[in-house]
């Protein structure tokens with residue numbers, strides 16, 4: 618789902634499936650995942666929420682209890698990017714206060730139709746203090762990393778020990794993410 622909280626990890630960790638997977642090879646939304654973090658299996662229950670304005674009131678119910686939200690926009694679609702601020706405002710109002718948010722600019726493989734520069738995604742993410750990367754559900758670029766980073770953050774929060782070094786999701790994503798090789802012309 619573009620321009621929306623595209624995926625959410627819920628509190629109970631039980632499997633639910635709401636919408637069919639998108640046709641590209643790597644699913645950003647729509648499936649449940651088990652991610653292994655330092656030998657521990659972290660089960661993510663993922664909901665793909667409706668992005669359209671008319672579904673917003675329904676969507677609240679989906680992310681109200683979420684522990685993490687992946688906000689996706691489509692790098693070839695400016696309005697999906699412009700909608701992100703509205704979604705962040707919504708999230709601020711309706712989601713858990715400590716929800717983990719990640720901003721993803723999807724379709725990074727479609728470089729010839731790019732409308733949103735990677736720097737614009739980075740600037741927006743910095744403004745809201747959330748991790749950011751570009752992804753491709755087609756090639757799989759950074760898809761596993763998005764889920765792994767969320768799982769690491771949730772596991773860290775759940776079992777934080779006094780002497781454990783803190784996990785910084787933004788730094789982790791920044792250091793691990795791949796960059797599309799396409800963007801230098803913009």
Ligand SMILES: Nc1nc2c(ncn2[C@@H]2O[C@H](COP(=O)(O)OP(=O)(O)OP(=O)(O)O)[C@@H](O)[C@H]2O)c(=O)[nH]1
Nearest residue numbers: 618619639640641668723724725726727753754755
């Ligand atoms: N090239 C490319 N196409 C993608 C990518 N992700 C999704 N698509 C295509 O974009 C179209 C929309 O994908 P969806 O996953 O249905 O997007 P959505 O925003 O959830 O759409 P709705 O649920 O209909 O609102 C489909 O044709 C997908 O195959 C990607 O990373 N790269």
